[in-house]
Amino acid sequence: MxxxxxxxxxxxxxxxxxxxxxxxxxxxxxxxxxxxxxxxxxxxxxxxxxxxxxxxxxxxxxxxxxxxxxxxxxxxxxxxxxxxxxxxxxxxxxxxxxxxxxxxxxxxxxxxxxxxxxxxxxxxxxxxxxxxxxxxxxxxxxxxGWDESAVLVVDSLGERQTTTIAHGHHAGRPATRTLEAIHDPASLGYVYGAVTEHLGWRRGDEEGTVMALAALGDPTRFRHLFARAVRTTATGFALDPAYFPPRVLTSGYPRTSRRFVVETCPPRRPDEPIQEVHQDLAAALQERTEQVMLHMARRARLLTGSRRLCLGGGVATNCVSVGRIIEAGIFDEVFVPPAxxxxxxxxxxxxxxxxxSGNGRPLCGVARACYLGPSYPEPNLDLTPWPGLQQKTLDIEVAEFLADQLAHGMIVGLFQGRVEAGPRALGNRSILASPLEPGVVERLNASVKFREPFRPFAPMVLADRAREFFTLGQDAPYMSMASGVTNKAREHIPAIVHANGTSRLQTINPTQNPFVHDVLRAFARRTGVPVLINTSLNVKGKPICGTPDMALDCLANSGLDALLLEGRWITK
Structure with missing residues (x-):
């Protein structure tokens, strides 16, 4: 330059x-x-x-x-x-x-x-x-924010690459050196997207739904098919084109073959009921994804010699696979960025x-940061477009008030501070609910989020009490890791435990999100449980609410009981 x-x-x-x-x-x-x-x-x-x-x-x-x-x-x-x-x-x-x-x-x-x-x-x-x-x-x-680590990126396609292993090092500024790359058509993201589409959901959007469905299925029925279709090699993996034909970057070319359909099931239309075969297919896909991700993580450990791993790419949003890598103990610590x-x-x-560029200034504000978008600290709320809504300004201790409402069974939208980076609500654009409330998962899915009844909800927990309820053994600040749960969690808060015995948790410490930390502490004082259900402030098919107007729409058009928007309590 x-x-x-x-x-x-x-x-x-x-x-x-x-x-x-x-x-x-x-x-x-x-x-x-x-x-x-x-x-x-x-x-x-x-x-x-x-x-x-x-x-x-x-x-x-x-x-x-x-x-x-x-x-x-x-x-x-x-x-x-x-x-x-x-x-x-x-x-x-x-x-x-x-x-x-x-x-x-x-x-x-x-x-x-x-x-x-x-x-x-x-x-x-x-x-x-x-x-x-x-x-x-x-x-x-x-x-x-680390000085060095292994870096594993797994996605559908970046130019020709689908999987890369790199070594990250920080000599005054972050740098990575790619040690090994796998090229298309060997692509784990391609396979997951193809099967998501086959099962009747939107590729590139609803892979998380398939991951949730997998917990209800038995992988045994299609285990051997996926072992043949996605074969591991000494340095990575390869796809069998008899099941997943090579990608063509123009529409009209199916991602699954006739043989795949014959050996599994016909493509499911979105309006068709979910059958056992669909659950089993999802389960086998998820199992194979976890196996390949573990294989690649071990390869990254071998090539870099590092005790830490950073994960990136679309497949890194598969929180169950991330949890498996952590459980396997290949690395001392695993990190997934918020986006x-x-x-x-x-x-x-x-x-x-x-x-x-040679700019001598060090990078600043990127490490361990997730609240990076716009904020609306004193919004001028005109509720005229939403005639059913009314607001009042809270002049009491807001965290205590919110914890009290949640403890009494209310489902509340929370809009505060800067918009989160990435696909997960991290406490600034969230829907919060008590995990102790009977039928809360069913109510959230049916009347608040309008989504499939088998979809689980994630817990947020005080970081210093996470080990009482979760077995992950490390911080999970961005809700990107599925953890096993303890007997205490199964006994006291079964609402946050998915059918596979895991929870996609978020650990909260006082510096990361002081307000949510205060709410959790206040909720724990009332209930004995330092855990809340946290899901994104949106309904199915809509993005997370980045603006006050989007949040007010969400309140008006869903089963939310109330919205706490920058200190204003808005109800219907």
């Missing part, structure tokens, strides 16, 4: 989960997913709301941006075209060879055009495409460009 960029804008845009992050002299101004502001879930549009907020927060204009970091490198797609043609040598994959080569070439050109369009939006900036997996690696490693999926690569790309 001709000059050292002071203002670096990181972008995830035009694919899915658009997001933006802004670094000014190495200091993180903020990070936010576009869906939290636009109300369009998984939007692929240019994140103009997010960028506008970030620049406004820093007092800058588009002309002040020195560098734009984009989370894909167009040229890397082109390398797949000649490799794809080799598929013509096999009868199983012959029909995919030409369309696959053409698809990757087409995406390379499309990505190049996207990079050029960003250049037009920021004419004074140099646009730097960043290798997708490198962006994932740096998101995870920089957020960990391990593609949205988070906006931040990783910005970190990459800052690191490469």
């Amino acid at each position: 001709d000059h050292v960029p002071a203002v670096v804008l990181g972008l995830c845009s035009y694919t899915h989960d658009s997001a933006a992050a802004l670094l000014v002299d190495g200091e993180l101004v903020g990070f936010v997913e576009e869906e939290r502001l636009s109300q369009k879930k998984h939007t692929h549009e240019y994140p103009h709301h997010a960028v506008e907020w970030l620049l406004g927060e820093a007092g800058l204009t588009p002309a002040d941006v020195d560098a734009v970091a984009y989370n894909f490198q167009p040229v890397r797609y082109l390398a797949e075209a000649p490799t794809a043609l080799r598929l013509a040598l096999s009868g199983t994959t012959r029909d995919r060879a030409l369309p696959r080569a053409a698809g990757f070439a087409k995406v390379a050109l499309r990505t190049r055009r996207r990079v050029q369009s960003l250049g037009r939006r920021f004419p004074g900036a140099q646009v730097s495409p960043v290798l997708h997996h490198r962006a994932h690696q740096l998101t995870a490693f920089a957020a960990s 391990p999926g593609d949205a988070g690569t906006a931040l990783g790309a910005a970190v990459a460009v800052h690191t490469d």
Whole structure:
């Protein structure tokens, strides 16, 4: 670069989960997913709301941006075209060879055009495409705050890579060095998405529903099929194209084969009832995912020699797999950043460009940070559009008041402070409920979230009392790890225990979220239990509520009893 960029804008845009992050002299101004502001879930549009907020927060204009970091490198797609043609040598994959080569070439050109369009939006900036997996690696490693660790990224596809093992090290600034990479068509994310779609849910959105369904099934029926279809190797894994044909980056090419359908079940329509075969298929898929993730974690330990592991990529949101890795004791500690999926690569790309630029300023504000989006500390609430709602300002101890309402069985939305990064509600855009209330899970699923009855709800717990109820043995600040539970949890709070005997927990300490910590302590004084149910402030199919208006809509159109919005108590 001709000059050292002071203002670096990181972008995830035009694919899915658009997001933006802004670094000014190495200091993180903020990070936010576009869906939290636009109300369009998984939007692929240019994140103009997010960028506008970030620049406004820093007092800058588009002309002040020195560098734009984009989370894909167009040229890397082109390398797949000649490799794809080799598929013509096999009868199983012959029909995919030409369309696959053409698809990757087409995406390379499309990505190049996207990079050029960003250049037009920021004419004074140099646009730097960043290798997708490198962006994932740096998101995870920089957020960990560690000096060194193994870094394992597993997703569906980044250019050609689907799985990478890297070593992260911090010599004044975070850096990662990739030691091994697995390329498409060997992709764990591709398989999970394909089976999610086969089972009647939206690929790229509802894999978590399939993970929850898996707990109700028996993996035995399809265990051997998945062992053949997703085969482990000495250095990784490979897919059998007889079950999962190679990806073609244009629509109209099914991700599962006729043989897969014959040996499992016909595709389920979203409106069809869930049968035992669907549960068993989900269970076998989840079991194989966990086995492959464990295999890759052991490989990362072997290659890096590190006692710590950072996980990134979409498959890192599979909290049961993360829990299995922790339980296996391969590493002393495992870290998953709050935004391990593609949205988070906006931040990783910005970190990459800052690191490469020669800017001497150290990175600041990224490590162990999750509340990174907009806040609305004193919203001017006009409830006219919601005639059924009424508000009052609380002039009492708010944490004590909220704990009291929860202890009496109310289900309350909580909107406070800055929007969380990533897919989980971490106490700033949450729906809270008492785990002691009879029928609370059924009520939450049926009338508040409007989602499948088998979906579990996650607990938040005081960090210093987590061991009384959970066996994880390490902090879980971002609700990204499934933990086993103790007999005390089974006895006193069965509502937070899923059918597989685990809970996706969040541990809360006083520095991380002081208000929620106070609420948990107050709730524990009333009930003896320092645990609350915590789910995201939204209903199924809608993004987490990033703005007051979105939160008021959620209250008005769901079974929520009340909303605590920056000290205002809003009821129907």
